Amino acid sequence: MSENKQSHFIVPVKYYVRNLLALMALTILTVITSRIHIGDTGNIILALFIAGVKATLVVTIFMGVKWDRGFSKAAVITSIFCVLIFFAFTFSDVFVRGTIYKQEQDSFGIKSPVKLVSPNSTRSHHE
Helix, strand or coil, X not given: CCCCCCCXXXXXXXXXXXXXXXXXXXHHHHHHHHCCCCCHHHHHHHHHHHXXXXXXXXXXHHCCXXXXXXXHHXXXXXXXXXXXXXXXXXXXXXXXXXXXXXXXXXXXXXXXXXXXXXXXXXXXXXX
16 A cells, blocks of 8 residues: 655644734734724725734644645635735725716716715605
């Protein structure tokens, strides 16, 4: 019979404990920062940054990608790249949306039937 010469790296418990503590601390930080208002864009960027750090910890330690070679690392890097492309397209739409509507209104005289309501408005939705 043939012998299997491959070995699997066993992650020491200290990595799991450190990772768990870091994830708990980042979760507490997420809750704390959700109560602080630094602007809509600032809150979104901060929340995505913290979520990205937590996801990186989970992927590298709990999923063992830190000690993997080859295809697993390539798959993770490719996935991250695709998510970043998705975010880039989404944010490019969100951040220029107001300027595009203004340009269309000025160029073509388009009047939108949608009435913008501020979040602090006391008007009912049925008017």
